[in-house]
Amino acid sequence: MSSSFGQARVPWKRRLLLFLLWLLPWALAAAPAPDRPVVRLATTTSTDNSGLLRAILPAFEQASGYRVHVIAVGTGKALRMGRDGDVDLVLVHAREAEETFVAEGFGERRFQVMHNDFVLVGPPDDPARVADAPTVDEALARIARARTPFVSRGDDSGTHKKERALWRDAGIQPQGAWYLEAGQGMGRVLQMAGELGAYTLSDRGTWLAMKERLPLRLLFAGDPRLFNPYGVIAVNPKRHPNVNHSGALALIRWLIGPEGQERIGAFTLEGQPLFTPDADPAQLEALR
Amino acid sequence: MTDLAEATRHAFELLISGDADLWRIIAISFEVSGAAILIATPPAILTAFLLAYGRFPGRRLLISLFSTLLSVPAVVVGLTLYLLLSNAGPLGDWRLLFTQKAMILGQIVLAFPILVAMGHAALQSVDKRAWETARTLGASPARAFWTLLRESRFGLLAALLAAYGRIIAEVGASMMLGGNILGYTRNIPTAIALETSKGEFAQGIALGAILLLLAFTLNGLLHHVQGRGMARS
Numbered sequence A: 001m002s003s004s005f006g007q008a009r010v011p012w013k014r015r016l017l018l019f020l021l022w023l024l025p026w027a028l029a030a031a032p033a034p035d036r037p038v039v040r041l042a043t044t045t046s047t048d049n050s051g052l053l054r055a056i057l058p059a060f061e062q063a064s065g066y067r068v069h070v071i072a073v074g075t076g077k078a079l080r081m082g083r084d085g086d087v088d089l090v091l092v093h094a095r096e097a098e099e100t101f102v103a104e105g106f107g108e109r110r111f112q113v114m115h116n117d118f119v120l121v122g123p124p125d126d127p128a129r130v131a132d133a134p135t136v137d138e139a140l141a142r143i144a145r146a147r148t149p150f151v152s153r154g155d156d157s158g159t160h161k162k163e164r165a166l167w168r169d170a171g172i173q174p175q176g177a178w179y180l181e182a183g184q185g186m187g188r189v190l191q192m193a194g195e196l197g198a199y200t201l202s203d204r205g206t207w208l209a210m211k212e213r214l215p216l217r218l219l220f221a222g223d224p225r226l227f228n229p230y231g232v233i234a235v236n237p238k239r240h241p242n243v244n245h246s247g248a249l250a251l252i253r254w255l256i257g258p259e260g261q262e263r264i265g266a267f268t269l270e271g272q273p274l275f276t277p278d279a280d281p282a283q284l285e286a287l288r
Numbered sequence B: 001m002t003d004l005a006e007a008t009r010h011a012f013e014l015l016i017s018g019d020a021d022l023w024r025i026i027a028i029s030f031e032v033s034g035a036a037i038l039i040a041t042p043p044a045i046l047t048a049f050l051l052a053y054g055r056f057p058g059r060r061l062l063i064s065l066f067s068t069l070l071s072v073p074a075v076v077v078g079l080t081l082y083l084l085l086s087n088a089g090p091l092g093d094w095r096l097l098f099t100q101k102a103m104i105l106g107q108i109v110l111a112f113p114i115l116v117a118m119g120h121a122a123l124q125s126v127d128k129r130a131w132e133t134a135r136t137l138g139a140s141p142a143r144a145f146w147t148l149l150r151e152s153r154f155g156l157l158a159a160l161l162a163a164y165g166r167i168i169a170e171v172g173a174s175m176m177l178g179g180n181i182l183g184y185t186r187n188i189p190t191a192i193a194l195e196t197s198k199g200e201f202a203q204g205i206a207l208g209a210i211l212l213l214l215a216f217t218l219n220g221l222l223h224h225v226q227g228r229g230m231a232r233s
Helices: A007-030 A045-049 A052-064 A075-083 A095-103 A136-146 A158-169 A186-196 A204-213 A245-256 A258-266 A281-287 B004-016 B020-053 B059-069 B074-085 B100-125 B128-136 B141-151 B153-168 B172-178 B188-198 B201-232
Strands: A038-044 A067-073 A089-092 A107-122 A150-152 A179-181 A200-203 A217-220 A227-235
Touching: A038 A045, A038 A075, A038 A245, A045 A052, A045 A067, A045 A186, A045 A204, A045 B188, A052 A067, A052 A245, A052 A258, A067 A075, A075 A089, A075 A095, A075 A158, A089 A095, A089 A245, A095 A107, A095 A158, A095 A227, A107 A186, A107 A204, A107 A245, A107 A258, A107 A281, A136 A158, A136 A217, A150 A186, A150 A200, A158 A200, A186 A200, A186 A204, A186 B188, A200 A204, A227 A245, A245 A258, A245 A281, B004 B201, B020 B059, B020 B100, B020 B141, B020 B153, B020 B188, B020 B201, B059 B100, B074 B100, B074 B172, B100 B153, B100 B172, B128 B141, B141 B153, B153 B201, B172 B188, B188 B201
Parallel strands: A038 A067, A038 A089, A150 A179
Antiparallel strands: A089 A227, A107 A200, A107 A217, A107 A227
């Protein structure tokens, strides 16, 4: 190998080689830099893991020339990223937290995009008998009374906030060995519930996406209080002047406009639609 | 629930069929970790050399410091850099958060202590007279440094491989700093974390198999090189 080089000539050639190798990563790092302007969207695991965004966003990217970087985390963290100006817009589902986000001036305005609903799932033999509960309050009360395990997200996500509100409204302070706070995403919590034979609250999308692989059954749904609306909010450029505000608005216009709405409605998983588009045309008008 | 054998079989099908997403994830892993190791190595080796041969106050403290940094969890590195790079943080104007560059930065910080600690050990083990002899014979410091590197090349290579092995398999910092964006900052470890959370065990196993394959190749290479090193002495 090195025998073909004269001893004396080796060092500077090697040094040159090392120097070039050292330069390479800079070239690599620079190469994928913005070929197209990037819009950063912080969203929840429920919209991303279900495959919705991957199905609909390419059409927006094609039409607008923007590239969307999707960062999927819990709603709490997504709003935090928006507050810090680390993303350009958020697509989340926690109505109260969204309104606070706007009221405090971090976000510009909330636009309704779509909704689905939450469902209570649990072991097929339903030991707490939630399946025939008349209301979600009663269903939760039965779980608490029977002290059957319940896995909570425990991660300040939209689903977690909803779950806390439901317990609060039912007048129950969930605690004890049966109430397990996982601190993990929806998918992992469903798996845990499956392994433990526990109940949990899930958004319908993630549930549909995963139910084939879970030893769980949908036991309770349909209470109007399980309604799960999704809103999109652009980060306020007055707070963070360096966000891509025009990109964020372009994506919002597309999501709540006819094409985005149609694509959201047409998205199905295993033959079932996951989200119902419900943008308000008046809001779209206001954006024009 | 799919069992392990089924998931593994599906994993190899995915690999062989050239699943585009999968290979993109693999490519990102190698690009990012490769860039990190190439940037980190020259200054780290220089630091290791100064620690092994320099005479300055605080040298022993620095050596302990770098050894201690070996045990810093990747998530802590990720969190610290996250707070620095966040738009609300002091370096927010760089707009680096959720980019490949941020991931590279995180991995550099993770690789650096390994390179310094192991590089220091390797350089220290070289007979001190190698440096002195070279200098006495009129070699420039740079030339003598080069001789030293050549003398300890097996140990240095081991340091390189160990550092590379850590960063390519690291999930905590990459997840926080890159944001796990598909086709941009989703690498093998963050993809495994995501697929596992979705219950897509086959994808997770496929990616795990690639990491294992890589680790195996690296270790084989390391043993080969060390074997030669031993036969030589």
